[in-house]
Amino acid sequence: MKKQKATFKLINRIAVFICCSLIFFSMHVNAEERFSSGGLPGVVTGTSEWERAFTEYMNAHGFDITVYPFQALGNFGEASDMMRQGLLQYCTCGPFPFFKTAPVVLGGLIPYLFNDLDHHNRFIRSKGGYIDKVNETSTKAGVRLLDLVHTSGRMGLFTVKKPVRTLEDAKGLRLRFLAPPQKVLYEAIGAKGVGIPWPDVYTALQTGMVDGYVHGPMTALQFKHTEVFKYFTRLDLTWVSMGISMSESYYQSLSNEQKKVLNGAIEAAREANAKWMETYVPKNLDKLRKAGIEVINPSPEEKERFKSKINAVRNKMAPPPVVKFFVEGAKKFK
Numbered sequence: 173m174k175k176q177k178a179t180f181k182l183i184n185r186i187a188v189f190i191c192c193s194l195i196f197f198s199m200h201v202n203a204e205e206r207f208s209s210g211g212l213p214g215v216v217t218g219t220s221e222w223e224r225a226f227t228e229y230m231n232a233h234g235f236d237i238t239v240y241p242f243q244a245l246g247n248f249g250e251a252s253d254m255m256r257q258g259l260l261q262y263c264t265c266g267p268f269p270f271f272k273t274a275p276v277v278l279g280g281l282i283p284y285l286f287n288d289l290d291h292h293n294r295f296i297r298s299k300g301g302y303i304d305k306v307n308e309t310s311t312k313a314g315v316r317l318l319d320l321v322h323t324s325g326r327m328g329l330f331t332v333k334k335p336v337r338t339l340e341d342a343k344g345l346r347l348r349f350l351a352p353p354q355k356v357l358y359e360a361i362g363a364k365g366v367g368i369p370w371p372d373v374y375t376a377l378q379t380g381m382v383d384g385y386v387h388g389p390m391t392a393l394q395f396k397h398t399e400v401f402k403y404f405t406r407l408d409l410t411w412v413s414m415g416i417s418m419s420e421s422y423y424q425s426l427s428n429e430q431k432k433v434l435n436g437a438i439e440a441a442r443e444a445n446a447k448w449m450e451t452y453v454p455k456n457l458d459k460l461r462k463a464g465i466e467v468i469n470p471s472p473e474e475k476e477r478f479k480s481k482i483n484a485v486r487n488k489m490a491p492p493p494v495v496k497f498f499v500e501g502a503k504k505f506k
Contacts, residue, residue, distance in 0.1 A: 207239045208251045210264030219323040225444035229437035256314035258421040273313035274306040278490040279498040281353040283409035294505035316418045324388030324412035325453040329405040331384035336405040348385040353489035360485040388412030389456035398463035405468040
């Protein structure tokens with residue numbers, strides 16, 4: 173009889189433990205989790221493929237993530253604040269959540285350091301690499317970098333009226349800059365950086381407020397800037413990448429099992445992104461041509477002139493410790 177009672181108590185405790193575990197799990201998973209996307213509805217990019225694969229994997233393992241279109245929940249700055257407050261779980265916000273808390277992100281626009289995507293990815297993802305370095309400080313401020321995602325090929329120079337075939341052709345151009353390092357790059361080639369919010373760029377190009385910008389082919393296609401641009405000069409700068417972030421308070425609320433699911437989702441998303449990059453990036457230049465853009469390939473000698481001017485200001489593109497981290501990292505993970 174005593175043995176039966178002991179067995180009953182054990183079963184009862186196990187049942188209670190299971191029920192409590194399920195309740196705890198549901199508290200964190202069944203409530204809607206919001207993901208602020210970095211792309212427009214219906215437009216497929218390397219980033220949107222990452223978001224799709226990540227969300228599908230997470231939702232197949234008990235989560236309930238809803239993806240909201242580009243800036244539907246606010247601009248990058250507002251979304252970053254929402255993550256810090258725990259009001260938004262995920263965001264494709266690029267470097268914006270990290271400018272103040274993790275200055276290492278400023279090194280992301282330093283060109284000509286990595287030979288190819290594999291080299292770049294080793295630096296980003298390896299232990300002690302870029303993601304780890306960002307999270308050393310950013311997590312203390314409430315945001316965790318999950319991944320740096322390739323959304324397009326290498327950056328080049330888009331212009332509206334003036335084709336840039338030589339270094340001299342860039343002189344005097346007014347170019348919209350993405351972040352301070354890009355402004356330094358523009359000055360190195362004789363152009364001037366102009367700060368314009370992204371939603372206003374199309375109009376600024378139309379009205380002549382700016383003459384162009386440096387970005388990847390997919391960006392111009394995605395946001396229909398190809399309706400205004402006439403030229404794309406291939407300078408083979410950095411790859412177009414977007415940081416995908418997560419609320420640190422939400423991350424800390426997850427169980428170990430849920431964090432394993434999260435890591436599995438990141439790996440699945442990386443595979444989807446790599447497949448998209450391999451398949452579609454080579455086609456982007458043809459898409460530009462079909463859109464009426466002249467794709468300009470400067471001579472090797474001319475490209476070297478651009479490269480020399482830009483490399484000469486590398487130490488001005490980010491704080492010295494950041495530049496050192498990138499230069500040494502490029503060598504370490506080669």
